[in-house]
Amino acid sequence: MKQPQDAGGVLSGKVVSGNGLKWALVAAIDIALLYIITLMYAQGEIAFALVILLLGSIGTWVFTSEKAYNFRYVYPSLLGVILFVVFPLIYTVNIAFTNYSSTNLLPFERVKQIHLDKTYSSGEEKFALSLYQNNDAYQLELTNTRNHEESYTTQAFTVAQLPGTVSADSAIQAEGDKLAMRDIIQLRSDLRLLTVMLPDESKLVMTSLREFGAMAQLFSEGDNDSLINNQTGDVYHPDHETGFYVSQDGERMAPGFTVYIGWDNFVRVVSDPGIQGPFWKILGWTVTHATLTVMFTLIIGLLLACLVQWEPLKESAIYRVLLILPYAVPAFISILIFRGLFNQNFGEINLVLHNLFGIKPEWFTNEYLAKAMILIVNCWLGYPYMMILTMGLLKAIPEDLYEASAIDGANPLHNLRHITVPMIIKPLIPLLIASFAFNFNNFVLINLLTGGGPNLLDASTPAGATDILVSYTFRIAFGSYGQDFGLASAIAGFIFVIVGFIAWANLKATSKLQEQ
């Protein structure tokens, strides 16, 4: 009994010395987190600050309290799951209730500030410009067009500093060469980013190629966050329903801000014919594509697995290695290779088809050919996985079953139907569901091969004939036609439900299998 106690004493000594380090580490992390939380709170990102505060304090508790000792091992990985899976999911659902999009990208305060920063040329003072260059540095000389005596020269600035403000004074002398008009024309886009500050703190910006003009605030702040246009006297009120500043005449002023709009995005998916039509079409194709892929790859994979495990075929080891190759090459490379091979004019596949049959199918512009191409490529990518799976399962079938059926005079087809398939189908089903789920969300395939095209014409959002739900969502969110994050998140919400159902079915199938 004495020895273990001694060992325990030594160990507890170690633990105590380790504790100091642990406390220091926890304290350091907490201070860093508190700093970030304060920053976030100060900038109005209350949701982020709360999440970090909550997770940080749970973490501190877990790593300092003895009661939570067992959670120390789970917490880091749970933190990963919460931060990078759960939080984005909740955030997505949150975005689905907003009008977050390329026209309503910023929070209200920022948009208000953008409007308040807007300026217009008041036209009171105008200055003719001449530009001097000294190596990389430029200097502007501005002369008042009304009384030619009033003249200012800016400090030297470089193009790399722009956009920026440069102060000017009448005492400074310009150095270097005076540039000709055509050089100024070349530099005009850079010069437009320049603000010149005169000694009396008034600001000048470029108003035309030859002139700088005085600048004034376009808006001043009124009551209730309203903005008054100093030029026309119009009053703009923020509309928290649509997320825009609106004038009395109902004119909207861009950019808008992000507001909560309730169920509108979900209602749009269900009721807007320009979205609803493509949505059902795309859902149909998503399911068809996933089902057919699983079916074809299973058939090819099972057939090949049977063949390479057939004993009389002595050299089957070579076939096995070569057949797995498509699985070993990274998918993004294989898919792009096929995109090249199927190319209408430069692709090798059409070259071969043209030489043999005199045809050049339009793989990317014809809806049905594009779908066929996707299935062909996906079978090519997917059959090795099914082959590996079924090879493992086939090995588990007792040989004497086939022996007995051979004595009864059964042919291979009988064997397949009455022995092989019934024996492997049960363990296969959860794997098939998982494979279905994978292809249901096989974004990389669609996006790299066709990008969703050819496009559907009657859609009010960018939608293509070969788009599956995830690639459709992606295009709404990050497409080139303007970004609608809110709508994309609403559709993502619908997909969550479908994928959740598939996941649940898979879990059921797996646990049912384990009970048997």
Place this chain on the structure above:
Amino acid sequence: MAMVQPRNLKYRVWAARLFLIAFLCLIMFPFLMIISVSFRAGNFATGSLIPTNPSLEHWAMAFGIPWERADGTLMQPTFPVLTWLWNSVKISVVTSTFILLLSTTGAYAFARLRFRFKQGLLQSMMILQMFPAVLALVAFHAIFDKLGNFVPWLGLNTHGAVTIAYLGGVTMNIWLIKGYFESIDNALEESAAIDGATPWQAFRHILLPLSVPILAVVFILAFIGIIGEYPVASVLLQDMDKLTLAVGANQFLNPQNYLWGDFAASAVLTGLPITIIFLIAQRYLVSGLTAGGVKG
């Protein structure tokens, strides 16, 4: 085992052999083509399988070396392929290491320790892992856009953001390692605990050394998964020299700027090492997956 053999066995074997060879020709076609294309001058499909006048111009482009054509025009490399490869490898190694650290400790707790909500947490993690990252892309974009205001190396267009975003992939690995841990007899750790070892010591000195095979498998799986990841990287990364290989390779085949030959050389150059890693890892993967998988 002596099977009852049908009389026409010889014909059947030859039929199977012919079928397999024909099938293999079909399967190998893309690989042979891409190698052939990478040695052809110009960006066209025309030409025989073995190039009539082979040229190394596309390979020079892939390695980032300027190439002088026969007619004297000097061609500059269009894309920094080797930088992309380096980015991919860097992100994959760093992320896989983090995933390994997170999932090993998590799996240990789920396999050996008792705590509340264990079953619930395991099941919900299983379901959560089915949601594709593509759906949360909008959220990732918005989150990292905002995070960049506070922590610059976690903003959009940084490798830090991509690495962090990939860490959500720990769940499947927790299941894998957990299954393997459960196949190791608990008695070893229990006897260590009786001798006074803390759970951490039992984990560090007894369980970990026994689990090296599955840890290698998880690392390789994570590595391969991240090398080939496209959607998250394509949204978070924008600058040409920050892209990963999966995003960058897509740039070659723009309809407006169709660089088929350059793509072919880059694809072989970058796909070959990954393929070789995969083929070597394959053996361990199969044994590791069967050891860790399909155990509740």
